[in-house]
Amino acid sequence: MQSVTYRLSAPAKVNLFLTVGGRRADGYHEILTVFEPIPLADEVTVTIGSGSAGKWAVRVRPGPSVPRAPREPAPLPLDLDNLAGRAVIRYAHEVESLHAASRSVTPAGVEIIIEKRIPIAAGLGGGSSDAAAVLWALQEHFGHPLDSLALRRVALDLGSDVPFFLYGERAIGRSRGEDLVPIPPEPGLPLVVGLPAFSLGTADVYRRHDCLSARGTAGASGRQDPERPPSGTDRVGLLREALAGGRMPEVARALHNDLEPAAVSLRPEIRLALEALRKAGCLAAIPSGSGPSVFGLAQDEKDLGSLAARAGEWLSGTSPGAYEFVAMVSGPGPDTPGGRWGHPSQVRRRR
Incomplete structure (x- = not known):
């Protein structure tokens, strides 16, 4: 093969x-x-190659990461400790349960190399995006044996953000985030993104949010009633x-993150x-997801680099080395193929 x-x-x-509702019976929050x-x-x-003795085999290892002084990147989880590796096994189980009779997909050996540029455990969804990339590759390789509903089920089992990354363009997310409503992706937004030199666990932030909600100090939409959805529909x-x-x-005035008090605490x-x-001059700034990454919105693309430099200079006097500020315009980027995964950027066949 x-x-x-x-x-x-x-x-x-x-x-x-991002607004957060109550904790559900399954332990997740409505957002x-x-x-x-x-x-x-x-x-x-x-x-993707031949499996070993008719079984799936998965290996995940790091590629050369781009150095981001002064960051000390967290080590990349390997093999099935990595969400991308678990994506292979979860995909295989779903395909085998739906196509057991036809055996249309034979067990494979899968090697995944991840060259990390996105900080780990930083609220930017890097692990979820890596897992979505693996799901796309598997679907492409095996001829799309899963329909959209089955693929979304696999993605959601892996993590709340993975369904979004399968779609990959601007969208409203409800429920755990998987109930997606597309929004036109243009125009891109002029942003300065703060990449942290430290990580912060999502579960830790949500636990702190729940504690602050119980004390009435988590913000207007923090609440413990799981039957009530999070507020903010009008603001969205x-x-x-x-x-x-x-x-x-107007975009700046609408930016909001319920998890900010918990993350900051x-x-x-x-x-x-x-x-x-x-x-530095951003119109507004909030954390991304559960943090600790942050971003600021600028008026336009002009002088974005200067904004990033000024933010870095200001922070160096109070918390040196904690963040690197990077200027960018939102959107998946020119190297992202096919609107999201339309075609692999490169395919190499070998014996």
Whole structure:
């Protein structure tokens, strides 16, 4: 069996809006969010060949990561400790359960090399995007044996953000984030993104949010009633209109993240990074997801680099080395193929 190698760009995201409802019986929270892809991306190389003794085999290893001084990148989880590796096994189980009689998909050996550019455990969805890239490669390789519903089921089992990354363009997310409503992706947003030199666990942030909600200090939409959805539908509507019109001051006023108080209480450096972005001249700044990554919205693309430099200079006086600020315009980036996964950026066949 020839092995086939797929090289894919796996972009990060920020959350332009995030409200959190109560904790559900399954342990997850109802959320209302607006996902925005950004061109910061991992490179994921997936090589699919013959399995060993009729069994699936998975190996995940790191590629050469791009150094981001002064970051000390967290080590990449390997093999089935990595969400991308678990994506292979979950995909195989789904295909085998649906196509057991036909055996249309034979067990394979899958090697995944991830060149990390997205910080790990930073609220940018890097691991989820890597897993989505692997799912795309498997679907392409085996002739799309899963329909859209089955593929979404696999993605959601892996993580709440993985369904978004299969879609990959600006969208409203409801429920756990998997109930997606597309929003026109243009225009892109001029952003300064703060990449942290430290990580923050999503579960830790949600636990702190629940504690703050119980005390009544988590913000207007923090609540413990799981039967009530998160608030913010009207504000999302305003944000959607502002995005469509490219009206950055209105977009800035609509940016919101319910998890900001919880994240800041765990890592006060986040507050300093947000203050640095605002002092540098951004219209607004919030954390992405559960943090600790942050981003600021600018009026336009002009002088984005200067904004990033000023934010870094300001933060160096209060929390040196905590963040690197990078200027970018939102969107999945020119290296992301086919609108999301339309075609692999490169395919190599070998014996």
